[in-house]
Every structure is written in structure tokens, then in C-alpha cells.
Amino acid sequence: MKVIGLTGSIGMGKSTTAAMFREAGVPVYDADAAVHDLYDEGGAAVGPVGEAFPGVVKGGRVDREELRKRVLGDPQALKRLNAIVHPLVGQDRVSFFQAAEAMGADLVVLDIPLLFETGGHERVDYVVVASAPPEMQRERVLARPGMTPDRLDAILAQQTPDAEKRARAHFLVDTGKGLEHARGQVLHIIAALRASAG
Known part of the structure; x- marks a missing residue:
């Protein structure tokens, strides 16, 4: 089973690209959705995040906006948060792999916004980067x-620059040329990876 790491800076069309892999029958693990579940009522991250950042838990769930304010621009706070959340996401990902293997998947996609920033690119076989022109990104x-x-600039400052992501990718999906163009690129990537396995 080949593992594809899918990433892309904010507004680059990564979620749309992930949906295209899913439509083509490739199981996709969505790290953001996993974190949403961990932060929701009864989620495994609610207690530890609440202890580390007093006041961010409201109504039994983590208030993501409040938490974002606490960690944005504070590398130490972000590090503290990642130390809580990443191991929990890792456990969730193991279950995803087991399910994909049980259904005989030959490819899986890990949709991870901070793939390079967290060192996740070292744990995948291929990296796919969703990208678009910077002016289109800002507009979106x-x-x-x-x-x-200002908020966009603060988010971008915490992300690996798009040019660097593109340089380090095995495959690129240009989402700036319309959905059909991007879908064609996704299907090409899937075909190429399946052909190389033959």
C-alpha cells in the first residue's frame, strides 16, 4: 500500500483535491477532521487541551477560535498544543490504515495541512502539493x-512557503486552472503510481 501525503498552504485547494482522490476511490485520511473530533464533546483532546490552555474549553468542547488566538504567533504555545494533539491524531491514523488494508486499498492519501512543518513528509512514500497562483490564494x-x-499573513508565516512545497513535491495539482484540469491531474497521479507498482 503506497502512502501519499497531500498538503498545500491555506486557500490552495487542498480539500478540493482530497475530495477528488476520494471520488476516484482512494481512501483519504483527513487530519483536520480528526482534530475536529478530538476537540468536540467527549473528544480525547478536550481534557488535556483545557488543562494546558485554561479557558479554551466551553460547553464541553474546545473553542477552536479561542485556542487559535492563544497559539497564533506563539511558537512555544503551538509546540505545547502539538505535543498533546499529534499523538492522539497518530492513534486515529493507525485505525484508518487498518481499515484501508482490510478493504485491500493499494493507495491511501493522508490529507495533512502541515505535512512539512511536522516532519510528516518523512513518513509517506510520495508528496502531492495542491497549489495556485498567490493572488488567487489571497482572493479565496x-x-x-x-x-x-493580517490574519492571513500570520497564518502564512507559520506555513512552509508554497514555492518550497512545490520544490519538494513528487507531484503538483494546479487548482488555479479549474476543477476539470485539477481532476485530470489527480487521475494522472493515481494512474502513474499504480503503473509504477506493476
Whole structure:
């Protein structure tokens, strides 16, 4: 089973690309969705995150916006948070691999926003980067509710630059040329990886 790490900076179309792999029948592990579950009521991260960051747990779940304010621009706080969350996500990922293996999957995708930043690229066989022109990225992100240019710049400052991600990728999916173009690239990547296994 080949493991594909899918990443891309904010607003680059990574989630759309992940959905295209899923539509093509490739199991996709969504790290963000796993974190959402961990932060939700009854989630395994609620207690430890609440202890490490008093006041961020509201109504039995982690208030993501409150937590974001606490860690944005504070590398030590982010490190503390990652030390809690990453092992829990790791356990969840093991269950995903077991299920994919049981169904005979030959490829799986790990959709991980901070693949390079967390060293995750060392634990996958191939890296796929979703990318688009910077002006398109800004336009997409600034259209999101509550997003400001300053907040976007703060997020980008914590992410590996797009040019570096592109340089380190095995495959690129250009989401700036429309959905059909991107879908064609995804299908090409799947075909190429399956052909190399033959």
C-alpha cells in the first residue's frame, strides 16, 4: 500500500483535491477532521487541551477560535498544543490504515495541512502539493468569513512557503486552472503510481 501525503498552504485547494482522490476511490485520511473530533464533546483532546490552555474549553468542547488566538504567533504555545494533539491524531491514523488494508486499498492519501512543518513528509512514500497562483490564494482566503489580511499573513508565516512545497513535491495539482484540469491531474497521479507498482 503506497502512502501519499497531500498538503498545500491555506486557500490552495487542498480539500478540493482530497475530495477528488476520494471520488476516484482512494481512501483519504483527513487530519483536520480528526482534530475536529478530538476537540468536540467527549473528544480525547478536550481534557488535556483545557488543562494546558485554561479557558479554551466551553460547553464541553474546545473553542477552536479561542485556542487559535492563544497559539497564533506563539511558537512555544503551538509546540505545547502539538505535543498533546499529534499523538492522539497518530492513534486515529493507525485505525484508518487498518481499515484501508482490510478493504485491500493499494493507495491511501493522508490529507495533512502541515505535512512539512511536522516532519510528516518523512513518513509517506510520495508528496502531492495542491497549489495556485498567490493572488488567487489571497482572493479565496479573504473571501472566508472573519478572515482579514493580517490574519492571513500570520497564518502564512507559520506555513512552509508554497514555492518550497512545490520544490519538494513528487507531484503538483494546479487548482488555479479549474476543477476539470485539477481532476485530470489527480487521475494522472493515481494512474502513474499504480503503473509504477506493476
